[in-house]
Amino acid sequence: MAQARMAQGSTAQNSTAQGSTAQGWHVDVAGAQAVVERTARAGTTAQAAALDVDRALQAVVGSLAGTASAGAAQSFRAARRDDAPAVVRGVVAAVTAAAAVADAVAEADAEMADRTTAAGSSRGAGVR
């Protein structure tokens, strides 16, 4: 329901995009929310895959027990074990960074809301 509302809201909001672009900033809340949510979902999938990677690395090491390759396999695992969590951390960091800049974006949005409304625009109080 909320998404539907946001989508409806964004249609009107997009109509003011030109004005906002001229200022160098732009925010389409519905669009940004959709990007963040879809990215978060992909991140959740990546998180599950990261667990699979860890289990697979463990399985490889286990399958080579008693060979001269066991040590090499363990070293490979040690070297690569943080790659998958790093991918997940990267996704989390991106989404978190988006939240961190929301403050600045909101400030710009509020300025636009104030200005466009004061100018008697019928297109909406800011690109939001």
Next chain:
Amino acid sequence: MTATLIDEPALPDVRPVAGAVVDGADALRNATAGLRAAAHDAGRTWSGIDAVLRSPGATDALPRAMDAPVATADGLASAGAAVAAALETFADQVTTVRRRRRALLADIEELRARVSASGGNDTVPVEHRADNDELHGRARRLRSRWAQAQDDLNGVFRARSGSGGLFLPGLGGGTAPPLVMVDLAGVARGFDDALRLPLLRQLAARGPEALGRWAAEHPHEAARLLDHPPAARTVAAWWDGLGTDERTALVTGFSAVVGNLEGVRYADRARANRHTLEVELPRARARYAALSADIARSRPLSAAERAEYTLLAERVGALAALDRTLRASTAAAPRTVVALTLGSPPLAAVAVGDLDTASRITVAVPGMGNTVAGDIEAWTAGAGNLREAQRSAADRLGVDRDVATVAWIGYDTPDMPPSVEVLGSRKAAAGAVRLRSFLEGASGTRGWPAGAHLAVVAHSYGTTTATLAVAQTPVADLTLLASAGIDPSVPDARAVEVPRGHVWASQADRDFVANVGRGSVELPLPTAGDASAPDRVTVADLASTHRLDPRAPGWRARIFSSDDEVIEGRSFRGSDGHAATPAAEAALRGEPGKDVGYLDRGTSSLRNTAYTSLGFTPGGRKIP
């Protein structure tokens, strides 16, 4: 020429099983490929961020934020695929070496049998030396092949261990940090919250007019703040960080939201709702009068106008009732509206006492037929009676008397009979969602641990609603008066999030209505004995979806009396029927009134409920 008779130790020791190696290879290839696919999915999605979220200086690095994870996933998948291929080759070698080893071992055993038959031992007779040498040669080649297979595999491991990794064969794999599971959906919600609340603050800095304009032009956003609000604790922290002017701007410019936003200080919610009331009541009255005039002039109303007229009648009634309710506020029992929505029906909650400072908050949940327009005054009177009784009890018990109660008509209660709504659980379930939000909001606003310092007192169908709510949201104490029945999804007191021993139930002997909600129509039997406690006969059985009586032993609530009682030398009246506040209602009408109900002054039920809602037995013992 080798003089020593060949034996099995000359053969390579091949412990791996090819199948397990192949399985490991498959798992590694698939898992790393899956991770790469997810990372690319995230990267593709993220590539659109610049088109929807851009603020020079703040978002410059944002579009590139996914580059590193995608590159890492690519590198890992590439390494995974290479290692998997090497493992498959190695598995082939395992198969081959094992097969050749078996054949060689058979030949060795055959030779050793021949040597033994010829009377030799580990010294090889001359006639067998050529065969022995040939077998030694085959064993040497097999060992060499096996060593090469492992070396080849090691080389791939080494090459694919990443440029940054230090390759130290034999090191354990436990040095990397473990994967910390992250609630990414929660992170996404955090983004949403982060964008909404700062926007409001910035708008507030420009004054209530800017907020009002924004709210008018973004009704969906405003509604979403109530339908899908940020966490109360998040809101509380944000609200605390606002300046006085910003708060005031939000209170007056965004009152419909701020008055209901869990996490906002209750005093400010009250100011916001007061503002809503003062703005909306005259507005609704004027519009209602205009439509009434049209009707008087026989101008036919359109369908939309008829709907509006009905809505306005409800709204005017509700706001006027709230206005009267607030006029009865006193310094000793201050009343504030802490929730107000003007939908159909209008819903509201009136606090008696200070919710921002009270050491305990008790939420009173009403039953069927209660509306803001028709009942908020009496229900608030009942909540006020309860607070008064709690303070009196607190004095006797030696506990903090700074308590508050809430007359919560926060849900669409079932219509009175002949409607059969009261026999179903649908409205209770919907009400439970709203009640949970209010209770959790109180915890978040006050910074209390979930359930601590919160009590619920419910009457009639309110018990159906309340039990569904506290089955999921904890409270410290639960008192169920005149229950119209508990839904089977709450089979007993163990199914609610209330500490053991803190769930109470009561019904007066002269109450012949509560049981109707449970599906049992009962009548008093003519009796020559005690008329205050008549015997009953069941005359009809109705199809109620919530038939459980919380007083039944199997439901495991504790019981107290709602009948005539003498407690510590003082007489208390029993409830004369099912109603909660008939005496208060009569007083509001300016009539003397004869009957008393569960939450009327001087009743045993009010007195006992005061104790149980403070966490004490009616006898005054602290419940552990």
